[in-house]
Amino acid sequence: MKRITCSGCSLLCDDIIVRTDGLFIDEVIGACIKGKERFDQVTSPNRITNPMIRKNGELVKVTWDEALDYTVMIIKKSSKPLLYGFSTITCEAQYNGIELAKEIDGFIDSNASICQGKVFENLLDIGINLTSLTEILNKADLLILWGANPAETIPRLLNKVLFSRGKFRMTGREIKTLIVIDPVKTASFKVMGVRDLALLIEPDKDIDLIRTLKDECCATNAIPEKGVAGIDQDDLKRLLLHLTSAENGVIFIGQALLQPHKNYNLIKELLELLQLINERQSKGRISLILLGGHFNMAGFDHVALSNYGTYGSLQFENKKLKNENTTLVNKLKNEEFDCSLIIGTDPISHLPYSLSSRLAKQPIILIDNKKSATYHLAQVVLPTAITGIESSGMAYRLDQVPIELNKIVNPPSNIPSDEDLLLQLITKLNSKDEE
Amino acid sequence: MKLILNTIRKIDNDQLKEFSFGDDKSLEEKLAASFLNPVDFKKAKLSSSSNVKISSPNCSVIVKGYEDVNVPEGMILLPVSIWSNQLTNIEQGEIKYKNLSVEIELTNEPVLSFKNLLKRIKGV
Numbered sequence: 191m192k193r194i195t196c197s198g199c200s201l202l203c204d205d206i207i208v209r210t211d212g213l214f215i216d217e218v219i220g221a222c223i224k225g226k227e228r229f230d231q232v233t234s235p236n237r238i239t240n241p242m243i244r245k246n247g248e249l250v251k252v253t254w255d256e257a258l259d260y261t262v263m264i265i266k267k268s269s270k271p272l273l274y275g276f277s278t279i280t281c282e283a284q285y286n287g288i289e290l291a292k293e294i295d296g297f298i299d300s301n302a303s304i305c306q307g308k309v310f311e312n313l314l315d316i317g318i319n320l321t322s323l324t325e326i327l328n329k330a331d332l333l334i335l336w337g338a339n340p341a342e343t344i345p346r347l348l349n350k351v352l353f354s355r356g357k358f359r360m361t362g363r364e365i366k367t368l369i370v371i372d373p374v375k376t377a378s379f380k381v382m383g384v385r386d387l388a389l390l391i392e393p394d395k396d397i398d399l400i401r402t403l404k405d406e407c408c409a410t411n412a413i414p415e416k417g418v419a420g421i422d423q424d425d426l427k428r429l430l431l432h433l434t435s436a437e438n439g440v441i442f443i444g445q446a447l448l449q450p451h452k453n454y455n456l457i458k459e460l461l462e463l464l465q466l467i468n469e470r471q472s473k474g475r476i477s478l479i480l481l482g483g484h485f486n487m488a489g490f491d492h493v494a495l496s497n498y499g500t501y502g503s504l505q506f507e508n509k510k511l512k513n514e515n516t517t518l519v520n521k522l523k524n525e526e527f528d529c530s531l532i533i534g535t536d537p538i539s540h541l542p543y544s545l546s547s548r549l550a551k552q553p554i555i556l557i558d559n560k561k562s563a564t565y566h567l568a569q570v571v572l573p574t575a576i577t578g579i580e581s582s583g584m585a586y587r588l589d590q591v592p593i594e595l596n597k598i599v600n601p602p603s604n605i606p607s608d609e610d611l612l613l614q615l616i617t618k619l620n621s622k623d624e625e
Numbered sequence: 626m627k628l629i630l631n632t633i634r635k636i637d638n639d640q641l642k643e644f645s646f647g648d649d650k651s652l653e654e655k656l657a658a659s660f661l662n663p664v665d666f667k668k669a670k671l672s673s674s675s676n677v678k679i680s681s682p683n684c685s686v687i688v689k690g691y692e693d694v695n696v697p698e699g700m701i702l703l704p705v706s707i708w709s710n711q712l713t714n715i716e717q718g719e720i721k722y723k724n725l726s727v728e729i730e731l732t733n734e735p736v737l738s739f740k741n742l743l744k745r746i747k748g749v
Contacts, residue, residue: 390697
């Protein structure tokens with residue numbers, strides 16, 4: 191029996207027990223449905239275990255040498271390579287991915303740029319109060335889910351933070367208040383108790399709620415009698431009371447708050463509200479947690495920041511970082527790329543048609559261990575080991591804490607890890623240069 | 626009928642799970658789906674086996690329609706998938722996955738298959 195960390199989602203639960211003989215996994219104890227699926231992927235019928243190249247419209251199995259030579263040929267022909275994904279691989283592999291982008295003068299970006307990474311863009315101007323899971327487990331008395339549904343996306347999060355009995359308190363769930371703000375009555379509403387607050391907000395009216403709370407922080411009686419955004423006056427007063435009197439409150443932000451708006455910056459206004467609330471706070475503070483789904487979505491920005499002093503997307507030119515303020519969306523929209531290397535993600539499914547159709551026009555090199563829509567359109571497919579089960583490394587949990595992932599069994603057919611494969615590509619590109 | 630489209634993650638309609646363990650049929654069954662409030666469901670004259678054509682200014686898809694009391698009136702939910710992302714959009718240089726205006730109508734046309742979606746994206 192081994193205790194390991196699960197790489198099924200960004201919560202990175204470190205209390206999973208696995209029974210294994212080093213060859214096969216016999217039993218997994220303590221994992222949620224998403225964690226169980228992660229372990230089941232080892233023997234999934236749709237798992238990719240051989241490198242493949244598209245020939246006459248069909249993907250056919252080839253040797254590693256042939257696949258790597260073909261990949262290098264595509265990259266060498268390219269003058270504007272685009273690298274994307276990187277949130278389901280380790281930080282070591284992310285580092286190698288950035289080094290590869292540097293080597294080939296490419297543009298590199300991670301899934302975070304269309305998700306939680308957007309919050310960081312506002313940090314420099316306003317500042318942010320982040321917190322850790324340990325702090326929440328032990329001290330939190332107010333939990334707010336705003337546009338987030340962890341019951342279905344990060345299944346064990348609420349078990350841990352809502353029902354935990356902290357080290358510094360003699361009490362648990364009974365002193366914790368859960369507030370859910372969402373237009374849809376999601377599965378996360380189902381764990382609510384009598385002292386909790388369910389706020390069914392009107393769609394796309396979060397800005398009205400934020401501005402009303404900001405006004406109320408600055409002047410009393412700013413809450414209109416008829417309420418705001420479908421939430422009545424009493425509930426708004428209760429919300430503000432909780433926010434200003436909690437000893438240790440945390441707001442979990444989901445994708446719903448990260449949507450673009452024509453006339454305002456919702457995240458900026460939310461961060462300003464938090465500042466105002468914390469100024470009024472009499473007992474403690476309110477912090478934020480960004481709910482990214484992929485197990486190392488937070489990692490890419492940490493790796494980019496520590497090695498290149500910047501986060502988000504990176505563009506290299508003449509093997510140096512170029513100061514270019516561009517995004518994945520612009521690169522795809524303006525077709526400023528002539529091949530793509532996709533790692534551990536499925537942009538053909540996840541991007542709007544206007545972008546996925548442009549991505550599909552140019553050769554796609556896919557590094558992944560499972561089939562996807564991108565797999566069906568890729569020119570070359572390179573399989574890798576499943577991180578946290580068949581390969582090890584570092585990942586950043588959703589609270590920005592680095593966690594070590596361990597290898598417990600060998601991958602089939604000597605499939606390399608993402609880290610090793612990216613290094614092999616760099617080495618092969620350099621050796622071709624010398625030839 | 627005009628509705629607000631929101632794409633959401635649902636544990637029973639999970640694309641990663643279907644790609645890992647399912648096939649094209651299960652992918653279509655689980656992901657080519659939409660959820661409406663019973664009032665809107667009735668207004669659109671849908672029944673339990675109905676297909677719905679959902680159109681945004683840029684594109685349209687045909688998926689199955691299901692009643693869901695947890696969905697507010699005036700809204701339609703689609704699980705995050707290749708189907709829902711035919712309707713998502715770019716705004717202010719960013720991808721907009723929520724609160725998109727769409728038009729829906731009952732249709733006798735079949736659900737857009739995964740293979741045909743890939744062909745559309747590839748431009749074949």
